[in-house]
Amino acid sequence: MTRNTIIFLFLSFNIFSQNLIKNPSFESISTDCVRKISRLGNSVEYWDTANFGTTDVFSSCANNHVGVPKNYNGFQEAKHGYNYAGCYFYSKDNRNYREYIQGELKTTLEKGKKYEVAFYISLADVSDYAIKNIDFYFSNRNVIAGTLDAISINRMSRYRDFILHFYKIENEEFYRNKNSWIKLSKVITAKGYENNITIGNFEKDSEISKVKIKRKDQKVS
Structure with missing residues (x-):
């Protein structure tokens, strides 16, 4: 299967060195260990998907296909703690299929104040494509769109x-x-209603920028 998988490690949301994201490195889970795929929305506290996509969580306690550092996507150490999340941001074989992560803030952002949004990403070893389209939105509450496809901002605005x-x-x-993990960041000015953040690729396949790259396979022992 041709796939483009982005593995998220750690989402940090900082102001004056204070992280305002709940459970930012996906460490707090509702079970002793996550050992199955597609469990982020069911197992990780304060995190969910934004559509019907099956976002994964990987953990060092698993020692299988969702383990850390070895898993079904290849090999990657955790940057902080023991866990990270994984999303399909583009799949050549599944038109417009997307996965997202959606998290809660510790407090509503203060209107007019500037905040830095920063998180780390690493492309999975088995990926055949790389993209540029990784963006985010803030919202007043959590909403899960009833689709497996890319969620447009226009669609979400209708809720x-x-x-x-x-x-x-x-x-x-x-x-x-x-x-390696690379840092993505952006400084924003708060509107005053932000309680949740959603990260992913919000563009349709026909609108994204992509490049084919060499696969680096890594078998899980």
Whole structure:
């Protein structure tokens, strides 16, 4: 299967060195250990998906296909703690299929104040493509769209009592690093209603920038 998988490690959301994301490195889980795929929304506290996509969580306690550092996507150490999350941001074989992560903030952001949003990503070893389209939006509450496809901002704006603001991360280079974690960041000015953050690829396949790259297979022993 041809696939483009981005593995998230750690989401940090800082102001004056204070992290305002709940459970930012996916360490707090509702079971002793997550050992199955597609369990982020069911097992990781304060985190969910934003559509019907099957976002994964990987952990060093698993010692199998969702382990750390070895798993079904290859090999990657955790940057902080023992866990990280994994999302499909593009799949050549599944048109417009997307996975997202959606997390809760510790407190509503203060209107007019500047905040830095920062998180780390690493491309999975088995990926055949790299992309540029990794962005985020803040919202007043959690909403899960009833689709497996890319969720457009226009679609999400139609939900009742749901307010969001979309932020694009400008980047000239493709996110193609399979060996290390790279930092993505953006400074935003709060609107005053932000309680949740959602990260992913919000573009349709026809609108994204991608490049084919060499696969680096890594079998799980």
